Amino acid sequence: METLPINLVGEKNTSQPQQQWGRNPKKNLNSTDQIRQQPQEPPTEVLEPRTSPDPASQILENPQGTEKLAAELEEDSVKSHGSASEVPEPLQISDLWNCPDGSFVKKIIIRGHGLDKPKLGSRCRVLAFGFPFGSGLPEGWTELTMGLGPWREGSWGELIEKCLESMCQGEEAELQLPGHSGPPLRLTLASFTQGQDSWELEASEKEALARQERARGTELFRAGNPEGAAQCYGRALRLLLTLPPPGSSERTVLHANLAACQLLLGHPHLAAQSCDRVLEREPGHLKALYRRGVAQAALGNLEKATADLKKVLAVDPKNRAAQEELGKVISQGKKQDAGLAQGLRKMFG
Numbered sequence: 469m470e471t472l473p474i475n476l477v478g479e480k481n482t483s484q485p486q487q488q489w490g491r492n493p494k495k496n497l498n499s500t501d502q503i504r505q506q507p508q509e510p511p512t513e514v515l516e517p518r519t520s521p522d523p524a525s526q527i528l529e530n531p532q533g534t535e536k537l538a539a540e541l542e543e544d545s546v547k548s549h550g551s552a553s554e555v556p557e558p559l560q561i562s563d564l565w566n567c568p569d570g571s572f573v574k575k576i577i578i579r580g581h582g583l584d585k586p587k588l589g590s591r592c593r594v595l596a597f598g599f600p601f602g603s604g605l606p607e608g609w610t611e612l613t614m615g616l617g618p619w620r621e622g623s624w625g626e627l628i629e630k631c632l633e634s635m636c637q638g639e640e641a642e643l644q645l646p647g648h649s650g651p652p653l654r655l656t657l658a659s660f661t662q663g664q665d666s667w668e669l670e671a672s673e674k675e676a677l678a679r680q681e682r683a684r685g686t687e688l689f690r691a692g693n694p695e696g697a698a699q700c701y702g703r704a705l706r707l708l709l710t711l712p713p714p715g716s717s718e719r720t721v722l723h724a725n726l727a728a729c730q731l732l733l734g735h736p737h738l739a740a741q742s743c744d745r746v747l748e749r750e751p752g753h754l755k756a757l758y759r760r761g762v763a764q765a766a767l768g769n770l771e772k773a774t775a776d777l778k779k780v781l782a783v784d785p786k787n788r789a790a791q792e793e794l795g796k797v798i799s800q801g802k803k804q805d806a807g808l809a810q811g812l813r814k815m816f817g
Contacts, residue, residue: 580636
């Protein structure tokens with residue numbers, strides 16, 4: 469990855485269906501009935517990665533919306549307690565689960581059994597309904613392997629994996645996403661094989677998985693998919709962070725690559741942090757210095773940007789990317805100085 473290019477150019481009320489269930493349970497035909505009518509051995513569908521933008525990429529950045537959504541769902545669940553004669557098993561507050569990163573709220577429709585949940589390497593038999601075209605997940609039955617496979621690339625794949633990690637066998641859940649106005653998203657975990665927690669893996673196994681993630685991230689970056697690449701680099705880093713000190717040297721390269729993705733995705737503050745991690749271990753890392761300089765310029769920290777870019781040119785005077793970026797920073801600084809001078813003249817003139 470050291471060859472990465474461095475030029476940067478209404479939510480609907482969910483209480484209604486439960487009330488209808490209470491009035492006429494015999495005639496209620498929903499996705500749960502359809503699930504039970506599926507053949508016991510449905511064909512397995514192979515997932516293909518998609519890179520088209522979708523709402524989930526925005527949802528992951530809006531945890532406040534999830535808090536509001538959870539409050540609304542809890543209010544609905546309290547209301548359902550008042551009509552116990554209509555609903556056989558009223559929704560409890562414990563049936564709601566907030567994803568820690570704020571990307572969605574899971575509402576349990578049918579409880580699973582047991583305490584085990586899918587782990588790294590678990591082969592999951594899943595039934596999905598309502599996911600939009602381009603999510604990477606087909607309608608109906610499919611099989612997914614936790615932690616492996618191209619289905620995880622993209623925002624929807626990451627969201628689905630997070631949900632599966634919280635589910636027990638036989639559980640059916642509805643995913644509530646802030647800002648998602650389409651039909652409800654249903655996910656059923658029919659069965660899964662035994663997997664492993666990351667802490668159960670040997671150091672060599674973690675490093676091997678991290679190398680696979682890094683290689684896949686590089687492929688995605690070169691194919692013009694910085695979002696998918698960033699997810700691969702992030703997963704590799706999470707594996708390596710659990711290694712004992714001094715850790716793997718791969719972390720330096722991964723943080724530098726992640727910074728390049730973050731710049732392209734419009735997150736200069738995250739890119740600067742990633743570069744800081746690199747420079748803590750290798751103060752003279754030229755790509756990290758350049759990318760941090762670009763990030764600082766985007767954040768308006770022109771002095772810091774100038775310092776980083778001059779360090780790059782001190783070692784590599786012919787670095788055209790650093791020369792061009794430094795020229796932009798100097799020009800931007802002159803405009804700011806001119807604007808400040810004009811403001812002072814008006815104030816004291």
